[in-house]
Amino acid sequence: MTSDGAGWVRETVTLAGRSVFYRRSQGDGAGVPIVHVHGFGISGSYLMPTARLLTGQGVNVVPDLPGYGHSEKPGRPLGIPALAEALLAVLDALELDKAVLLGNSMGCPIALEVAHAAPDRVHRLVLVSPAGGVQNQPLMRALGQLALDIGRESPRMAPAAVPDYLRFGPVNALRLFAQLTRFPSLTRLLHTPVPSLAVLGSRDPLMPPPHRVKEIASLAPEHVSVALIQGAAHALNFSHPGELANIVSSWLEGRPIRDDPDQPGVARVLAIRRVPAAG
Template identity: 65%
Template structure:
C-alpha cells in the first residue's frame, strides 16, 4: 500500500486468486462511493470526479480484473462475471454497502450488482449508461464510439490510449459486443434502489431526448434523469466538478425541481410532453 500527498492510497487486493489494483480515499462519512470504469480502460480516467467527491466521502476506484494495472485474464469477462468480481472487491475492502457510480460499461455492471445483491447497494449513479438497443447493431455502436472519440477532451488520450492498447482491440470488440446484447434498459427500469442517470448532451451513444423522456416515464419516481449539456461519454473526466456537484446534491436529497443546479446541468422531466 502507498499513500500520496492528497490523502489517497493505492493497494493491491487479492481477489479470486488474482491481483486487483485499487485507489481509495481515506476521509469522509457515509457509505463509500465505488466508481466503475468503462470497457477497455482502467479506472484512472474516473479520478477527476472521484477526487472532487473525496472532499466529503470515501471513494474507491478499482481497476476491474483484466483491466489497467490488475492481473490480465485469459478471456474477456462478461457483465455478470465482472459484477461478481466487483462484489469480491467490496468484500476484500470490508465494504458492506456502497453507492455505485458507473460510467459506460460500469453502469450495467452496477445494475447487475444491484439486482443480484440489493442489500449491498445504497444507491446507483449511472453516468452515460452503455449497452442494449441504443448501441445495436454492433456496426452502429462502433460508429457511435468513433464519433465520441472526436468529442472527448484530448487530455484524456494519454490515459486512455495505453489502457486500450494493453486491453487489445480484439478483446475490445468482444467486450463491446457483449455490451450491445446486454439488457441494460430492462435492468434500469427495474432498478431496485434509488438511481440517478446522468446523460451527456454531446454523447453519441445515448438515445435521443424523446426516447429519454419515454424511458423516464416508464421508469417511475425512483429514477432521476439529469443532463450535462456539454459532456460527451466520459463526463467523469471532462466535467468532474459539475458531475460531482450533481451527485452530491442528489445524495443529499437536494436535487429537486427548482433547486439551483450546477452550470450546464438540467433535470429531464419525463412528464413535460406526456400529453
C-alpha cells in the first residue's frame, strides 16, 4: 500500500492469479462506497477529479480493470461481460457488499451488467455518457463520432489518456470499441433493476440528441432519471468534475438536482413524460 499524500492510497488485489490495481480514498465515510468504472482502452486515472470531490459521500474506489493501466494483462483483452465479472470480483475482494457504481462510457455497460447480474450488490447506478446502441452504429459512424469528440475534450486529458491507449494497443481498442457500439446501453437502462441516473453532456457526439433521450427515457421506470450538463463532451468526469459531483451528491442525498453556478457547465434534469406501463 502506498499513499499519494492527498487522502488516497494505491493498492492491489489478486484476481485469477493476476494483480489488479485500485485507488481508494482514506477514511470510513458514512455513505455507501462509490466505485468508479472507466471507459475502453483507458485506466481509471481520468476519473480521479470527480472521485476526489465525492469523498464526502463515503469511501471511493477507482480500479484499473484487468488489462488496463497498472493492472496486469490477461491472456487476451476482456469483453464487456468478462469485465463485469471482474468488477464483481473486485467488489468481493474489497469486501464491498453493496456499492454505488459510477461508470463512464464503456464503464456504463459494465456497471449495467453487474446490476442485472447481482442487483443486491448495487445500491445505485450513475451512468455518465452511456455509449453503445443504434446511435453509435455502424462502426464507421461511431469512429467519426469518436474523432469529433477528441477535438472537444480538454487537452489536459491527453497526458493521462494517450499512454493508456498506447499500452492497451490500437487493435485491441478498435475491437473493444466495436463491441461497445453494439451494446444497447440506453435501451438496457429501461430494464435496470436499481435506481439509476444517466448524466449526459450536450456536446457529446456519441450520445443521441435530447429529444431522443427523452423518447427512450419515457419508457423507463420511475427510478430512472436523466440529467444534462450543457457544454460537456464525453469524458465529463474529467472535464466537468465539479458539476458532475454536484449532480451525483444531490441525487444520492435525495436533494433536487440544481446547477452549481460556481462550476463550469450548466446542469439540468430532463423532464420525462412517462409512458404508462402496459396492463
